[in-house]
Amino acid sequence: MIALKDALVEAGYDCPRWVQSDTVTRALQSGSCSDAAVLSIYLDSAAVQTSIEALKGLGVGVSLAVGENWIVNSPRAKEVAQMIGGTVVTSPASELPETPPTTPSPPPPSESARPPSSSTPLVTIPTSAPPVSPRRTVTNATLQVGDTAHLATWDVTVLRSEHGKDGISYGWKVRVCYVATSDLAENGRIAVSDKPWSAIIQDLEGGDNPVAAVPIREFERDHAYRPDYLNTTLSLGECNLGWIGIVHGNPDLAWFGIIYEPSTGGRITWLN
Known part of the structure; x- marks a missing residue:
């Protein structure tokens, strides 16, 4: 990881603030260079290609310099490739808005996400899974909220x-509904939590920061949103x-x- 960063710096790329966070999905190591470039190292070229396809699947446009086992995610990808080699991979934004999503209109009071806690009954979980017909199993997809x-194993809906x-x-x-048996279940129940979830974000300060998928567990949870999504276990047919x-x-x-x-298994993206 440091070797890739050092190669960039020696070639003339400005990197005054280096942070190795190792948070990029599928990467062995990763870090950011001055909030304007994300560097990541992978096991092999197959893992690199898988990561590229996942980034393209976000629909927000990519600008990558790609080597045999590394990726530099930067608006200056062409310049990076000229400096240290590699192939430039780009794709236009096709599904996400050019500006941050606006705040949606508030729902009726009975459905508000953040009502006073004294008036918010907790939803009893698990609840029965809604009927699904016909059923079409997917492993990777980009959907809308x-x-x-x-x-x-699951039927998963992002409702709002x-x-x-x-x-x-x-x-x-x-x-999240448990709809088909899994080998991961113990005594007929399977664990569900916030661990599989990541937010797709971009820091607009500075203007050149890349879009990134950040695990939910790296943020502080806000339990004022009610009912809270709990870490629990489900029996078959429960949600x-x-x-x-x-x-x-x-x-x-x-x-x-x-x-x-x-x-x-599977990786599903919902766009706001």
């Missing part, structure tokens, strides 16, 4: 997305329903969507 993904009124929080109302709310503290973040990537 409101759509349901039918995976081999909403900015917090404080301007520094965000939430998604999700439903976990609730809000995944987070506090980020940065009013310059743009929120493009959310990703679900469970250990049972």
